[in-house]
Amino acid sequence: MISHQTFLRKTARLFITNLLWCVIVSLTVGFSSCGRKPIPPPEEVQDQLGPVSDALKVDLFFDATLSMKGFVSAQTTSSYQRAVPLLERGVIEGWNGGQATFYKFGDEIAQLPGRAYLEAVRPAFYSDSKYNKKTLIERVIDRASPDHLTVVITDLFQDNADVNQLSDMLKQKFISNSLSIGLYGIRSQFAGQVYDVGSDNYTFGYKSGENSNTYRPFYLLAFGSHADIAHYFEVLAANGLSNLPESHVLIFSRHLTARPASFAGAKLKSADRISEISSSNLLSGAYKGDRVKAFKISSGKPVAKFGLELPYNAALTNVMTHGAELTPEVTAWRGRDNGAAQLALEEDQQARNAFQASARLTPDQPPFGALYIQGELKAAELPGAGVYRYRLRLRPSQYALPEWVGRWDMREEEIKAWHLHPQDFDGSKTYNLGNFLGTLQGAVLSTTPPEVCDVYFYIRVDK
Amino acid sequence: MVRGKHVVLILVTILIFLAFFYGAVPGEDQLLDSLVTTGPNILLDDWREAFRFWANLGITASLVCALIWFALGQWGFSLNYWARAGRRPAWLALLVLALLAAVPGAVLTPTTQEWGRLSVAFYVANNDLVYYLATLFCSPPSYKYTPFGATAVRHW
Numbered sequence: 001m002i003s004h005q006t007f008l009r010k011t012a013r014l015f016i017t018n019l020l021w022c023v024i025v026s027l028t029v030g031f032s033s034c035g036r037k038p039i040p041p042p043e044e045v046q047d048q049l050g051p052v053s054d055a056l057k058v059d060l061f062f063d064a065t066l067s068m069k070g071f072v073s074a075q076t077t078s079s080y081q082r083a084v085p086l087l088e089r090g091v092i093e094g095w096n097g098g099q100a101t102f103y104k105f106g107d108e109i110a111q112l113p114g115r116a117y118l119e120a121v122r123p124a125f126y127s128d129s130k131y132n133k134k135t136l137i138e139r140v141i142d143r144a145s146p147d148h149l150t151v152v153i154t155d156l157f158q159d160n161a162d163v164n165q166l167s168d169m170l171k172q173k174f175i176s177n178s179l180s181i182g183l184y185g186i187r188s189q190f191a192g193q194v195y196d197v198g199s200d201n202y203t204f205g206y207k208s209g210e211n212s213n214t215y216r217p218f219y220l221l222a223f224g225s226h227a228d229i230a231h232y233f234e235v236l237a238a239n240g241l242s243n244l245p246e247s248h249v250l251i252f253s254r255h256l257t258a259r260p261a262s263f264a265g266a267k268l269k270s271a272d273r274i275s276e277i278s279s280s281n282l283l284s285g286a287y288k289g290d291r292v293k294a295f296k297i298s299s300g301k302p303v304a305k306f307g308l309e310l311p312y313n314a315a316l317t318n319v320m321t322h323g324a325e326l327t328p329e330v331t332a333w334r335g336r337d338n339g340a341a342q343l344a345l346e347e348d349q350q351a352r353n354a355f356q357a358s359a360r361l362t363p364d365q366p367p368f369g370a371l372y373i374q375g376e377l378k379a380a381e382l383p384g385a386g387v388y389r390y391r392l393r394l395r396p397s398q399y400a401l402p403e404w405v406g407r408w409d410m411r412e413e414e415i416k417a418w419h420l421h422p423q424d425f426d427g428s429k430t431y432n433l434g435n436f437l438g439t440l441q442g443a444v445l446s447t448t449p450p451e452v453c454d455v456y457f458y459i460r461v462d463k
Numbered sequence: 464m465v466r467g468k469h470v471v472l473i474l475v476t477i478l479i480f481l482a483f484f485y486g487a488v489p490g491e492d493q494l495l496d497s498l499v500t501t502g503p504n505i506l507l508d509d510w511r512e513a514f515r516f517w518a519n520l521g522i523t524a525s526l527v528c529a530l531i532w533f534a535l536g537q538w539g540f541s542l543n544y545w546a547r548a549g550r551r552p553a554w555l556a557l558l559v560l561a562l563l564a565a566v567p568g569a570v571l572t573p574t575t576q577e578w579g580r581l582s583v584a585f586y587v588a589n590n591d592l593v594y595y596l597a598t599l600f601c602s603p604p605s606y607k608y609t610p611f612g613a614t615a616v617r618h619w
Contacts, residue, residue: 268503273576275500275507296507298500298577306503462497 038284039335039343039387042291042456048259049316052231055097056149060087061140062112062120063154064104065133069126070192070206071155071218079188079244080218081121086239087151087220088117094235105140105152106131120153137162141169141223146177149224149232156219156430157196163436171443174223178448180253181440182222182229182318184236185408187215187246187428194427198415206427212245216427217408226253230318248404249318252440254448256322256396258314261371261453264290266310273297274304274377274459282387282458284342292456299462302380310371310453312361319450320441322396324368326359326452329395335387343387351388354381359394359453371453377461385463394453399445401437409434469537472601476533479597480526483589488518491585498578505573514582517568518589524564525590528557529597536603554598554609561594562587 062068071080091100102117103109108131112119119125126132137152144150158166170181190208194216197204208215220236222229233249241247268276279287279294297304332352335343356376361368373392382388410429418425444450492511501507532554540550565586572582598610600617607617 271501271503271576273500275502278506278508281508296496298498301500 037335037337037341037343039282039389039458040345041279041283041285041287042289042389042391044289047254047451047454049255049257050225050227052227053095053225055099056091056095056228057099057101057145057147058091058149058151058232059144060100060102060117060151060153061109062102062104062117062125063106063135063137063152064120064126064128064131065106065135065195066126066193067135067155067157067195068218069123069132070190070194070216071188072121072123072125074189074191074208076189078190079186079215082244083186083188083218083236083241084120084153085118086236086241087153088115089239090232090236093239094232103140104128104131105136107134107136109139109143135162137221138165138169141166141173144173144223146173146179146224149222149228151223151232152219152221154219154221155217156221156433156436157194158432158436159196159199159201160432160435163432163439167436167439167443170223170440171447175252175443175447178254179224180226180229180251180255181444182220182224182233182249182251183437184220184222184233184241185217185248185250185404186219186241186244187212187217188244190216190427194425197410197425197431198412198419200415200419202415202419204418204422204425204427206425208427214426214428215245217430219430226251226255226316230316233318248402250320250402250405250437251316251318252437252444253319254444254450255316256319256450257312257452258316260451261310261312261314261394261455262290263293263308263310263455266293266308268293268306269309269372270305270307271295272305273301274306276306277460279458282460291454292458294458294460296460297377297379297462299385303376303378305374305376308373308375310373310455312368312371312452315366315368320444321366321400321402323398323400324361324364325397326361326371326394327397328357328359329393330355330357331391333389334383335389345389348383348388350381350383351390354378355390357392359392361452373453373455375457377459379461379463382461385461388459388461390457390459392453392455392457393451395449395451399441401434401441405434405437469603472603473530473533476526476529476597476601479600480522480529480593483522483593484519487589487592488515488522488585491518491589495578495582495585498581499575500577501573501579502576505575510573510575510579513572514568514585517572518582518586521561521564521568521586521590522593525561525593526597528561528564529594529601532557532594532598532606533601533603536606536609540606550606551609554606557598558591558594561590565590 088100091098102112194204194206275296277294277296279292282294332348333345334348334351336346338344359373362370410431501510568586569583608614
């Protein structure tokens with residue numbers, strides 16, 4: 001039997017030998033995560049649709065020119081006449097403490113006291129020579145307050161010069177300030193004269209008859225926040241405007257979705273030479289958002305690819321019509337160790353060039369239900385190992401005006417034919433409607449192009 | 464004195480297990496983190512968690528086998544001379560049992576695109592080594608030469 005001391009000495013040696021073996025194992029494989037610094041999470045600047053205002057002042061401007069008189073001169077109560085009383089009710093029901101102020105405009109603008117606006121359902125309202133010559137909507141725009149909701153009730157008859165001037169003013173005053181423009185088009189019975197038709201300013205007499213397809217359109221043209229416009233139109237529709245023969249809503253806005261598509265509920269459909277990892281591996285702090293996917297590419301992988309499917313469930317109604325193809329805008333950063341506790345972000349063009357993305361909505365036609373993103377990172381072309389951040393913003397590639405705009409649009413060549421045969425005049429169309437709406441759409445797209453997705457990829461690349 | 468020696472041997476057995484639990488398995492986990500590509504169906508973090516779970520379960524099973532061996536050798540078997548004791552089959556059976564503990568991990572660890580099978584090699588090696596090292600260094604004195612190679616290292 002060995003002595004107690006010898007036994008303890010040998011046991012200690014044995015323990016140290018074993019411990020050493022385990023340390024060797026650990027060191028051999030390497031604790032590669034030791035010393036890894038986190039990288040800042042994305043800035044939480046979300047391009048979300050704002051809420052409906054708690055209380056709102058609504059300014060409503062009636063077009064008091066002679067062209068509007070036909071809407072109140074038909075034998076029956078016209079859709080226009082039925083819509084007028086609803087305008088104030090829409091404000092009262094839409095907002096607690098909502099305040100509606102009415103005006104009439106033409107050559108000049110005048111406030112309508114009390115409930116004088118209800119006179120708009122009578123022909124005499126349009127007989128005041130001080131107001132009934134020219135539809136100067138630009139004066140209304142000039143006067144409109146951006147923090148109010150402004151609604152113009154008009155037949156929207158404008159020549160090319162009017163369209164350009166109006167669109168430019170709307171762009172300056174509303175679109176460039178992230179405000180929206182809404183249009184509620186409604187067909188109504190009509191019996192009267194239509195003035196200033198076409199570039200030669202012809203005048204035609206028109207009786208819509210009883211067929212709703214031949215009714216003449218009038219419009220509620222609204223300027224304000226997207227949420228307020230949409231809410232006002234919804235309340236009006238619920239109060240009876242949607243029961244009128246044919247009506248359409250279109251809102252020109254930087255918002256196509258209530259919130260951009262995110263990774264909430266997203267699925268990684270394919271991954272080649274790349275692993276998804278928890279974002280907490282790379283990000284500093286406790287990131288709670290759903291706009292980040294984190295990946296890891298092991299060393300020796302020259303190209304990695306992934307495919308993601310995101311739910312597309314926040315699309316807004318009555319917004320600009322767009323196709324399924326999306327245009328990606330990619331920004332890339334590389335994490336730089338400048339001695340601080342976390343890596344500093346440095347925009348990196350080489351990293352940007354190494355990443356290719358494509359995206360589209362599905363199905364091919366609206367309503368869209370999902371968004372597919374394909375990403376390919378050429379790791380071999382990156383400036384080195386480390387952590388990279390990519391921001392991917394997606395915007396629709398193609399837009400089109402809704403189908404009804406084409407049906408409601410009066411074209412110049414038709415006017416020339418009608419001048420020769422006035423009895424053929426089709427007053428169910430609006431001169432320059434397509435041009436006006438197309439110009440407005442172009443102004444929105446050039447000033448505040450809508451995004452449908454804004455997400456980040458954080459990618460750790462081992463080399 | 465004798466009872467104290469047994470306690471020390473058991474403690475060292477547990478220390479060998481702990482060295483794997485806190486040293487080898489986390490080290491292997493890090494190596495796999497740098498090698499494995501999971502593909503689309505699972506987060507790498509979740510895959511690694513599965514690996515750690517099955518690896519730790521495997522070495523725990525091996526620890527239990529080593530302790531069973533110790534208990535059998537100390538209190539279960541009767542012995543006059545170790546070379547004629549004929550207990551190597553029992554030791555080998557427990558070694559096989561420890562290795563079999565790697566099977567659930569090998570089957571149930573999610574598949575990956577690359578390097579995932581290395582986890583099976585780690586399960587087998589870990590289970591094998593925990594049992595072998597524990598019995599090599601900490602078998603009861605009566606059976607200290609039963610494990611292969613023990614005659615070269617057991618000089619106490």
